[in-house]
Amino acid sequence: MCGIGGHLGRPVEPHVRGRMLGALSNRGPDAQRIMTFDAHGARLPDNAIAGTALVHARLSIIDPRPVADQPMASADGRVWLCYNGEVYGWEDEAKRLAGRGASFRTHCDTEFILHAYDAYGIEGLLERLVGMFAFVLVDFRERRVHLVRDRLGKKPLVYARTRDGVAFGSTVRSVLPWLPASMRAFSATSIDAFLAHRYVPAPRTIFETIERLPNGHRAECALDGSDFTVRRYWMPRPVRRDDMSALFDDAVRKRLVSDRPLGLFLSSCVYSSAFFSRFSALRHSFCSFSAAFPGSSLDESDEAAQTARALDLPNERIVIPTSIRDDFERIIAALDEPFADPSAFPTWYLAREAVRQIVVVLGGDGGDELFAGYKRIATHARSSWRDRAHLPRVIVPDLNPKGWRKAIGELGTTWEDAYALRFSGLTPNQRAWLQPAMTSLPTHYWRTPDDVPQGTAIDRLLRWDFSNYLPEYVLRKADLCTMAHGLELRAPLLDHRFVEAVLALPARERYTRPPKRYLAQLAPELDRLGVFARKKRGFNPPLSDWLRHDLADRVQGAAASLASVTHGQLDRERIAAMTAAYATTPALAEQVLSLVMLDESLRQLRCEAAHVA
Numbered sequence: 001m002c003g004i005g006g007h008l009g010r011p012v013e014p015h016v017r018g019r020m021l022g023a024l025s026n027r028g029p030d031a032q033r034i035m036t037f038d039a040h041g042a043r044l045p046d047n048a049i050a051g052t053a054l055v056h057a058r059l060s061i062i063d064p065r066p067v068a069d070q071p072m073a074s075a076d077g078r079v080w081l082c083y084n085g086e087v088y089g090w091e092d093e094a095k096r097l098a099g100r101g102a103s104f105r106t107h108c109d110t111e112f113i114l115h116a117y118d119a120y121g122i123e124g125l126l127e128r129l130v131g132m133f134a135f136v137l138v139d140f141r142e143r144r145v146h147l148v149r150d151r152l153g154k155k156p157l158v159y160a161r162t163r164d165g166v167a168f169g170s171t172v173r174s175v176l177p178w179l180p181a182s183m184r185a186f187s188a189t190s191i192d193a194f195l196a197h198r199y200v201p202a203p204r205t206i207f208e209t210i211e212r213l214p215n216g217h218r219a220e221c222a223l224d225g226s227d228f229t230v231r232r233y234w235m236p237r238p239v240r241r242d243d244m245s246a247l248f249d250d251a252v253r254k255r256l257v258s259d260r261p262l263g264l265f266l267s268s269c270v271y272s273s274a275f276f277s278r279f280s281a282l283r284h285s286f287c288s289f290s291a292a293f294p295g296s297s298l299d300e301s302d303e304a305a306q307t308a309r310a311l312d313l314p315n316e317r318i319v320i321p322t323s324i325r326d327d328f329e330r331i332i333a334a335l336d337e338p339f340a341d342p343s344a345f346p347t348w349y350l351a352r353e354a355v356r357q358i359v360v361v362l363g364g365d366g367g368d369e370l371f372a373g374y375k376r377i378a379t380h381a382r383s384s385w386r387d388r389a390h391l392p393r394v395i396v397p398d399l400n401p402k403g404w405r406k407a408i409g410e411l412g413t414t415w416e417d418a419y420a421l422r423f424s425g426l427t428p429n430q431r432a433w434l435q436p437a438m439t440s441l442p443t444h445y446w447r448t449p450d451d452v453p454q455g456t457a458i459d460r461l462l463r464w465d466f467s468n469y470l471p472e473y474v475l476r477k478a479d480l481c482t483m484a485h486g487l488e489l490r491a492p493l494l495d496h497r498f499v500e501a502v503l504a505l506p507a508r509e510r511y512t513r514p515p516k517r518y519l520a521q522l523a524p525e526l527d528r529l530g531v532f533a534r535k536k537r538g539f540n541p542p543l544s545d546w547l548r549h550d551l552a553d554r555v556q557g558a559a560a561s562l563a564s565v566t567h568g569q570l571d572r573e574r575i576a577a578m579t580a581a582y583a584t585t586p587a588l589a590e591q592v593l594s595l596v597m598l599d600e601s602l603r604q605l606r607c608e609a610a611h612v613a
Contacts, residue, residue, distance in 0.1 A: 001488035002070070002084040003027030004157075005055035005174045006136060008145060009165020009225040012178065014047045019177035019611075021055045024170060026334070027084075027483045028057025031069045039223065041078060041140030051165070052223065054082040054138065055174075059486050061086060061260050061360060063108035074114045075103065078141045081114050084170055085133030085155045086488065088254035088495075090116075093128055113137075122146050122218070126233055130254070130495065134213075136168055143223045151234045151496045152366070153215025153471025156479060160210045166225035171336045172205050176608055183209045184609035186602065188569055191338075192438060193445035198340040198425040198594055201445045202472050206337040206605065214447065215471040234496070235451055236466055238504035241497075248522040251495035252278045252362075256286075260359035264288040265350065265489075266304045266315060270373075270516040270531050271364030273307050275492050277525035287314045289354045289361070291346050294319060296542065300534075307529050318353045320346045322542065325550040329600060334484035338601040340425065340594040341473065345541050347481040355487040365478055366494040369470045370502045372458050373515045376422040377465075380415075384457035388414050395441065397433035399578050401587050405429050413443045416453070419461050420444035423469065425594050434574050456507050543589045547582065547596075554596045555579050562595060565602045 003024030007017075017034050025032065036050035037043060044050050054071040062068075071082045087109040094112050098104060102115040109131075116125045117137060132154035137146040147168055149157045159168040160175050160183075167178035176184065187208040190200045202212040213219060216235060221228040241247055252275045256262065266272045266288035276288060288308055292301035301317045308315030324331070324345055331348050354361055368374050393412035396405045406427050410418045420443065421427065426434070431441055449463040475491075482489040492498075502510060509518050520526045547555055558579055563572035575595060582588040 001027070001059045001061060001086060001483065003057040003170045003174065003483070004082045004084045004134065004136060005167070005169035006053050006082055006138075007165060007167040007178050008052055008221070008223060009162075011049045011051045012053065013049055016177050017053055017055055020167075020169060020174050021057060023174040023177070024055065024057040026486060027170060028059050029486045030060040030064065031058040031066065032056065033058075033069060033071065035071045035080065037080075037138075037140075041138075052138065054080060054136070055169075056082050059359070059483075059488060061258055061488055063106045064259055065106070068106040068108040068110060070110060072110050072114060074118060078139070079114060079117065080138045080140075081110060081117075081135060082138075083110050083113060083133065083135035085131060085135070085150065086490065087113065087129050087131040087133060088257065089130050089250075090128075122148075122220075123233070126218070130497065132490070132494075134170065138223070140223070145221050145223060145225075147213060147219040147221075148233075149213045149215055149217055151216045151236075152466075152475065152491075152494045152499065154475050154479065154491060154494065156476060157213045158205055158210055159213065159219070160207075161225065161228060162209070164225070166221060166228065172207065172210055173336055173605075173608060175210055176207070176605075177611075179207075179209060181609075185209075186566070186605075188438070188566075189445075191566055191569060191598075192431060192435065192441060194338045194340075194598060195426045195431045195434070195594070196424055196428075196444055197420075197446070197473075198590075199473055199476065200337060200339075201447065201468055203447075204445070206602075212472075232450060236496075236499055236503055239497075239500035240504040241501040244501060245522050247495075247498055247501055248275075248492075249278060251492045251498045254495075255362055255490040255492050258360045261357060262286055262360040262362070263354060263358040265354070265361055265363045266290050266308060267300055267364070269300075269364060269367075269534075270519055270526065271367035271493060272362075273529060273531045274367075274519045274523040274526060275362065275364075276307065276313065277311055277523045277529065287316060287357065289316050289318055289350065291350045292317045292319045293346075293541075303534060307531070310529055311525070316357075318350055320349050320541070322545065323550055324541075324546060328550070328554075329604070332597060332600045333604055335477075335480050335597075335601070337605065338598045339477065339480070340590075340597040341477050342541055342543060342590065342593060344477050344481055347477060348484060351482045351485045351487045351489075355485040359486070360488045360490065361482070362490050362492060363478060364493065365474055365489075365491040366470065366499075367516065367519075369462060369465045369474075370493060370499065370510075371516045371518065372462060372511050374423075377458055377461055380419050380422050380461060381457040384415055384460075386415050390414055393443075395428050395432045397436070398429040399433050399574070399581055399588075400585075401427060401430065401591060409443075416460060416464065417443050419464055420446050420468075426591050430578075430591065434570055434578065436571055436574070438569070456511070458507070458511055543593055544586065547589060547592060551593075551596055554599065555582075555592060558592075558595050558599050561599050561603065565599065565606055
């Protein structure tokens with residue numbers, strides 16, 4: 001797990017690469033290197049003005065020796081890899097490559113990727129990768145560059161293109177130093193997209209000139225950044241398997257391989273309990289960490305501890321702070337660009353404490369998308385009868401988050417498009433009200449799934465989650481909040497082989513009541529633990545207390561600040577009216593928090609953008 005960056009094309013001063021690396025330092029505290037090259041692939045001094053460079057900050061998990069540091073070269077020095085992630089179960093294929101003459105100096109997956117690329121090319125390589133990854137391969141032999149993001153979107157990769165080059169990185173802030181000062185403007189469309197979703201969906205970022213590579217996609221270009229193309233290399237397809245229990249155990253077992261201390265985020269939910277129970281069955285014992293919210297109805301740490309005791313496995317209760325005043329700016333910076341999931345705060349704190357003891361952690365991300373665990377899915381599925389039938393679309397500018405205007409807005413779009421409104425930031429009416437000069441606001445900015453809609457109503461809705469909510473909200477938050485502390489998070493449920501097998505299950509097995517009952521077939525201990533009887537809880541903090549106390553000054557100042565930083569796109573008087581209305585309309589809490597987080601994020605990014613490279 002690491003931070004990656006680099007650039008192609010126009011010559012760049014060394015201090016620019018230094019700033020790119022600095023933006024990645026938290027992601028890779030163990031080793032940091034910059035490699036520069038001339039147009040033919042020959043190494044240049046670190047302080048050279050160079051057009052081609054790779055930047056890497058390493059969090060060493062497998063083979064922590066310096067020989068395994070990156071960027072790493074192929075045996076002939078003509079292919080270079082800059083890689084973030086973890087590939088599992090590659091060892092058998094490495095033995096086959098060794099039998100064909102490949103020589104391995106390390107026992108890490110980085111070197112395996114280079115040898116597999118040499119043997120099979122980019123398409124053959126990707127077919128053989130199981131895990132999470134974002135990487136850039138610079139092939140000086142073919143004079144081509146490959147940018148790749150993993151199938152489900154666990155690892156991030158963004159890039160910027162100009163007429164004379166390309167830059168790329170794990171984060172928006174790592175690419176920003178490379179951009180000319182004149183190309184560092186915020187995108188008005190992306191600001192509206194953030195208001196709609198509480199994050200900026202791929203392929204957009206908050207900047208006009210920086211894009212996000214979607215999950216399951218790869219890009220390719222020439223060494224100078226020209227001839228840039230993006231294509232999809234994987235889509236979730238059902239693959240029937242008769243060995244689901246063995247496949248589940250294999251997904252868990254492969255993610256227990258680490259040369260550094262490993263643990264588990266354990267809540268009271270089914271998903272983390274499922275593979276935690278398999279630790280015991282597989283004869284592994286690791287410490288688990290559970291978030292605690294003392295005195296809150298959201299606190300499930302006692303139930304998590306009960307699960308751990310029943311399995312005779314250790315558990316540590318981490319109390320989440322009730323005040324965020326001192327850490328607010330740091331957390332916003334860790335989120336890279338505007339991102340307003342309230343659960344990011346407890347996730348950040350949980351990771352901060354866990355990393356004192358471990359470097360790798362397993363989490364239960366992806367289960368609700370696989371087994372339709374969210375309440376909104378069943379709720380929306382009940383209205384599938386209307387399908388594409390809808391009223392004429394009408395937007396009535398209004399600050400109220402609920403009521404007849406919201407209902408009319410939902411009925412003014414197709415059933416599938418309306419699903420995006422089930423988990424949105426501000427309604428289209430609220431967005432129109434806050435941005436009076438904006439016209440033709442779309443219902444949402446989610447990417448339309450590439451596959452043809454088929455199956456049950458729930459199947460059709462989950463296509464949208466796999467294309468949008470899972471990679472760009474759930475997994476982006478998980479990556480940013482853990483890597484802010486140099487902690488690698490692994491998600492066994494999102495092994496792509498297991499995902500494909502779950503997609504092939506009959507609806508009666510996959511979509512149960514209560515949800516997730518299918519997992520009892522894979523982890524029989526779950527029934528004994530009583531997890532299916534537990535009520536699903538969120539991971540949300542005490543927003544009202546924060547807004548009244550820790551963030552009160554920011555709430556008061558948001559109107560003037562946001563109107564300034566967005567150059568009037570957000571209307572000052574209307575923001576002030578919305579924040580004032582919160583005093584009598586508690587339902588506005590998450591919207592007001594979104595505005596406060598947007599304000600701080602944009603102000604931080606404006607300061608960084610003003611630093612002319």
